[in-house]
Amino acid sequence: MPNHKVTEVVLLACGSFNPITNMHLRMFELARDHLHDTGQYNVVKGIISPVGDAYKKKGLIEASHRLEMARLATANSDWITVDDWESLQPEWLETAKVVRDASMRIILRAPGIKREKVTSVRVKSKMINGPQLMLLCGADVLESFAVPNLWKQEDIAEIVGFYGLVCITRSGSDPYKFIQQSDDLWTHHKNIHVVHEWITNEISATHVRRALRRGHSVRYLVPENVIDYIREQRLYSAESERKNSDIVLAPLQRYTRASSSS
Ligand SMILES: Nc1ncnc2c1ncn2[C@@H]1O[C@H](COP(=O)(O)OP(=O)(O)OP(=O)(O)O)[C@@H](O)[C@H]1O
Numbered sequence: 001m002p003n004h005k006v007t008e009v010v011l012l013a014c015g016s017f018n019p020i021t022n023m024h025l026r027m028f029e030l031a032r033d034h035l036h037d038t039g040q041y042n043v044v045k046g047i048i049s050p051v052g053d054a055y056k057k058k059g060l061i062e063a064s065h066r067l068e069m070a071r072l073a074t075a076n077s078d079w080i081t082v083d084d085w086e087s088l089q090p091e092w093l094e095t096a097k098v099v100r101d102a103s104m105r106i107i108l109r110a111p112g113i114k115r116e117k118v119t120s121v122r123v124k125s126k127m128i129n130g131p132q133l134m135l136l137c138g139a140d141v142l143e144s145f146a147v148p149n150l151w152k153q154e155d156i157a158e159i160v161g162f163y164g165l166v167c168i169t170r171s172g173s174d175p176y177k178f179i180q181q182s183d184d185l186w187t188h189h190k191n192i193h194v195v196h197e198w199i200t201n202e203i204s205a206t207h208v209r210r211a212l213r214r215g216h217s218v219r220y221l222v223p224e225n226v227i228d229y230i231r232e233q234r235l236y237s238a239e240s241e242r243k244n245s246d247i248v249l250a251p252l253q254r255y256t257r258a259s260s261s262s
């Protein structure tokens with residue numbers, strides 16, 4: 001009989017999901033298997049949190065459509081759900097705030113928790129027996145931590161140090177080296193779970209949108225019911241791809257623009 005404690009985990013993935021792809025869904029399955037294989041964690045839930053309309057990324061279509069596609073894509077999953085809180089906010093929110101809010105709501109839902117005891121998740125959650133939230137992302141997001149002015153150092157420290165990160169490898173990325181070379185990340189390396197994806201799969205939403213604009217098939221890259229929705233709603237055209245292209249770029253958009261035009 002194992003005598004160590006198994007921690008319950010909720011995985012939270014933040015992103016554009018413009019549109020959601022099969023690889024976004026695979027990320028959750030890969031992360032869950034990896035954490036279960038350690039024998040230390042039991043993943044009880046996965047949450048997809050699409051970014052709101054205020055995230056001025058080129059070609060980002062309305063959050064209502066991105067949410068609906070994520071809901072359709074997860075309709076058959078018994079553990080992955082979609083959270084609309086972030087997408088409904090009038091302003092763009094740093095990921096640390098999204099993680100904090102989601103964690104607070106998860107803890108408040110745990111049995112036997114009294115609201116008045118949960119004034120600060122960061123301080124109190126160590127004393128509360130609720131599941132632990134971890135941020136789930138691809139290696140490109142981890143490597144974006146090094147882009148100047150993109151992430152606040154205290155946000156990275158909070159996400160990695162207090163919550164935890166599960167990072168899926170992408171081709172061209174080397175998260176192990178990246179963590180090894182960063183003093184800040186190395187300090188918390190025990191909280192960073194790198195999941196090596198052996199069946200390399202470079203599906204990206206950018207490639208899917210490009211194929212759609214050209215009238216090419218995206219079958220087997222995106223769930224069937226999402227393809228039907230895209231067709232019915234006539235989403236992703238040359239015009240939608242021009243959205244936000246006239247924005248004067250802040251550091252955040254400069255980075256996101258660069259990553260989406262590759
Ligand atoms: N092929 C992939 N392998 C690993 N992680 C991925 C892959 N595709 C997306 N992700 C991860 O999914 C999360 C949400 O992705 P998001 O929709 O923001 O990016 P994307 O699919 O790369 O889109 P875009 O091409 O529009 O930038 C991010 O953490 C991203 O790193």
Ligand SMILES: NC(=O)c1ccc[n+]([C@@H]2O[C@H](COP(=O)(O)O)[C@@H](O)[C@H]2O)c1
Pocket residue numbers: 014015016051055057093094095096141144150151152155252256259
């Ligand atoms: N400082 C931050 O908190 C910060 C910076 C850049 C991207 N992000 C988030 O990372 C996710 C992925 O962004 P991209 O789709 O632009 O790669 C989004 O949810 C976005 O909000 C957060």
